[in-house]
Amino acid sequence: EAQVTQNPRYLITVTGKKLTVTCSQNMNHEYMSWYRQDPGLGLRQIYYSMNVEVTDKGDVPEGYKVSRKEKRNFPLILESPSPNQTSLYFCASSLTSGSGYEQYFGPGTRLTVT
Amino acid sequence: GQNIDQPTEMTATEGAIVQINCTYQTSGFNGLFWYQQHAGEAPTFLSYNVLDGLEEKGRFSSFLSRSKGYSYLLLKELQMKDSASYLCAVRPFDDKIIFGKGTRLHILP
Numbered sequence: 001e002a003q004v005t006q007n008p009r010y011l012i013t014v015t016g017k018k019l020t021v022t023c024s025q026n027m028n029h030e031y032m033s034w035y036r037q038d039p040g041l042g043l044r045q046i047y048y049s050m051n052v053e054v055t056d057k058g059d060v061p062e063g064y065k066v067s068r069k070e071k072r073n074f075p076l077i078l079e080s081p082s083p084n085q086t087s088l089y090f091c092a093s094s095l096t097s098g099s100g101y102e103q104y105f106g107p108g109t110r111l112t113v114t
Numbered sequence: 115g116q117n118i119d120q121p122t123e124m125t126a127t128e129g130a131i132v133q134i135n136c137t138y139q140t141s142g143f144n145g146l147f148w149y150q151q152h153a154g155e156a157p158t159f160l161s162y163n164v165l166d167g168l169e170e171k172g173r174f175s176s177f178l179s180r181s182k183g184y185s186y187l188l189l190k191e192l193q194m195k196d197s198a199s200y201l202c203a204v205r206p207f208d209d210k211i212i213f214g215k216g217t218r219l220h221i222l223p
Contacts, residue, residue: 040215045213090156
């Protein structure tokens, strides 16, 4: 089944404790992206990647890191999480970065930082 | 700056027609997407417009006017399962994607 998977689905952690949210797609997509979704603010892009070893900042990259060593995986790293990073996170992928290609979203990761 | 505006909430009746508007001001334009998102779930793709005009897909249609920076999503023969948030998203000239804050649609029986 074609899908985007994220792990973990739920995570409660403490300020400053490094964490990684994994994202994997099995559709051989080139373009992958991370978003956070907050009430009243909508979906905001954190980082995106057009292909292996190519990443770029979205609108809210501060406090996050990403890597794209393999085509299928695009982990999101929070080196020192803070309470303002409490949010719902979505990973998404699309065939290419070209216009017209819809994004497929993972199920989401609900992160709470205390 | 980049900005996408859509109404926060709308209410409509089962079986009726509803139009959700989206206006955008972005540094460039390389396509507009509509996504549906049910509460607690991931967004799913509904439509894509890059040229002016109407794209029809079953009960859903999407319209674009690039000169006006305007799009709408038209939902016909509304069903209870259409209760969801509808997200307008624009791809400017670069490869970023900017989403509006979404319109929460309530369907009344």
